[in-house]
Amino acid sequence: MPWGNPGEHHDFEPQRHDDGCIEVIGFTMTSLAALQVGGHGERLCQCRQVVLTTSKAIPMQVDGEPCKLAASCIHISLRNQANMVQKTKRRNSMPLLNE
Secondary structure, eight states, X not given: XXXXXXXXXXXXXXXXXXSOOEEEEEOOHHHHHHGGGTOOOEEEEEESEEEEEXXXXXXXXXXXXXXXXXXXXXXXXXXXXXXXXXXXXOSOSSOOTTO
């Protein structure tokens, strides 16, 4: 989980998909590699909007394609939230004999 375990940091609220907050996480090259085996980044903040300002070109991906982003200001905020429908789970994990 990139945000880490809920009990590790008492300065932050547990992450939720419906609270309207954005969790901002920082990664070093080491912590990014550790993410593949269960590691996590450094929690920076929880907010409703954030502005990221870069002073030089940085590598990034768009739709999985690598590219470089020129020095810029990136404004991130929540826009819309879609409701999802989920099939209810059966109470028994064992199949019934009559099925």
